[in-house]
Amino acid sequence: MKGSAVVLLSGGLDSATCLAIARDEGFDVHAISFDYGQRHRIELDCARELAHAYRVADHVICCIDLRTFGGSALTADVDVPKDRPVDEMSAGIPITYVPARNTIFLSFALALAEVRGAVDIFIGVNALDYSGYPDCRPEYIRAYEAMANLATRAGVEDSSRLTIHTPLIDLTKAEIIRRGQRLGVDYGLTSSCYDPLPSGAPCGHCDSCALRTKGFSEAGVLDPRTARW
Amino acid sequence: MKGSAVVLLSGGLDSATCLAIARDEGFDVHAISFDYGQRHRIELDCARELAHAYRVADHVICCIDLRTFGGSALTADVDVPKDRPVDEMSAGIPITYVPARNTIFLSFALALAEVRGAVDIFIGVNALDYSGYPDCRPEYIRAYEAMANLATRAGVEDSSRLTIHTPLIDLTKAEIIRRGQRLGVDYGLTSSCYDPLPSGAPCGHCDSCALRTKGFSEAGVLDPRTARW
Numbered sequence: 001m002k003g004s005a006v007v008l009l010s011g012g013l014d015s016a017t018c019l020a021i022a023r024d025e026g027f028d029v030h031a032i033s034f035d036y037g038q039r040h041r042i043e044l045d046c047a048r049e050l051a052h053a054y055r056v057a058d059h060v061i062c063c064i065d066l067r068t069f070g071g072s073a074l075t076a077d078v079d080v081p082k083d084r085p086v087d088e089m090s091a092g093i094p095i096t097y098v099p100a101r102n103t104i105f106l107s108f109a110l111a112l113a114e115v116r117g118a119v120d121i122f123i124g125v126n127a128l129d130y131s132g133y134p135d136c137r138p139e140y141i142r143a144y145e146a147m148a149n150l151a152t153r154a155g156v157e158d159s160s161r162l163t164i165h166t167p168l169i170d171l172t173k174a175e176i177i178r179r180g181q182r183l184g185v186d187y188g189l190t191s192s193c194y195d196p197l198p199s200g201a202p203c204g205h206c207d208s209c210a211l212r213t214k215g216f217s218e219a220g221v222l223d224p225r226t227a228r229w
Numbered sequence: 230m231k232g233s234a235v236v237l238l239s240g241g242l243d244s245a246t247c248l249a250i251a252r253d254e255g256f257d258v259h260a261i262s263f264d265y266g267q268r269h270r271i272e273l274d275c276a277r278e279l280a281h282a283y284r285v286a287d288h289v290i291c292c293i294d295l296r297t298f299g300g301s302a303l304t305a306d307v308d309v310p311k312d313r314p315v316d317e318m319s320a321g322i323p324i325t326y327v328p329a330r331n332t333i334f335l336s337f338a339l340a341l342a343e344v345r346g347a348v349d350i351f352i353g354v355n356a357l358d359y360s361g362y363p364d365c366r367p368e369y370i371r372a373y374e375a376m377a378n379l380a381t382r383a384g385v386e387d388s389s390r391l392t393i394h395t396p397l398i399d400l401t402k403a404e405i406i407r408r409g410q411r412l413g414v415d416y417g418l419t420s421s422c423y424d425p426l427p428s429g430a431p432c433g434h435c436d437s438c439a440l441r442t443k444g445f446s447e448a449g450v451l452d453p454r455t456a457r458w
Contacts (some may be wrong), residue, residue: 062293062294063292063293063294064291064292064293065291065292066340099339099340099343099344099381099382100336100337100339100340100343100380100381101340102380103336103339103340103376103377103380104333104336104337104340106336107329107332107333107335107336108329108333110328110329110332111295111328111329111330111332111333114328114329115328134379134380134381134382135379135380135381137379139379140376140379140380143372143375143376143378143379144376144380146372146375146376147332147369147372147373147375147376148332149372150363150364150366150368150369150372151329151331151332151363151364151369151373152328152329152363152364153328153363
């Protein structure tokens, strides 16, 4: 074992791949997920199944109510955009952006890392498909890491110990899927849809469904999630 | 009015002074407090009274359960240290340090700032009395500000707009109290104790009570909170 790492696990395709990568690299994983008032709970169920499948050391689910702030289609009573062409998604910051979400999520991951004695944090951000999200950019992650290294007990002793790993940051969705396939990720356990049907089936029309469909198509792989329904 | 600012309001002496400073500087204040599983709720009541007294634009109380992580005398079933000489408190990181607390609190403040269109955040950290806390140091705050400027919509447009104000960072407790007195802060509305009695009265023995007592003594001012009981 390489030691402990904290993995942010949303239950989506990217974080599942991230979890597989951390395990493949030999880390003992502490998974962290958030019940943040999102419109659906299916991704939390997926996170639980993934955590179990990957035999994580522990899986912490933090309840934080981001609905207090509103400001996003994912946490407020605002319609999720549907049927947008993938090419148009990168123009501007989408309404599905949740204010400061990654900053908040990473801060809880940092607390968990400190308590568990971990100095490695994995987050499945991606700068290509989510180019409109400020908190998915490499320069943001580097700045977060610099801050995190000053924020904790570990940082007082050595301000370069903590690493934020972003193994997917410059991969296309198809490349992420191929990487996950090589590691044996069961994408049937993941949910990407922003607005799933009550049955848990993906809507097939939101930005996230469109990106996922395009990714599997380009990777030349059948999406086991879609095949479920 | 100078525009909107977010003020982190714990209900303690420092954050009350910070609130008074932000108002004195002409900001329209959005206050934010946290119900984070702390051992007592008295400071939240104080925060509410202060927010009302200072006529803030709004007061958001975020529920986040830091007990999930444990690791601190303030959030776990660990005794709060009592009757330590003030001189000895700065040796090492105290058990009352909550892992990544300021990082988490500032992240919520950042989300609120983004949603309310504010680019100024006030936090009453102090590098002198809390020299053992990694997340009260000036270098940490500067790193947080750099990160925050890359984290949000505002940061995409201009990565130097957001300011983290720390007006108390290099003041002694006595200097903070004198500053607050000049601004008319009613310290009777504040609570500093880590382990108050059921009546709300300060225990008089924890590190925070000791620092407060010393501060009022050095400032030559009677503490209206103690005088209440």
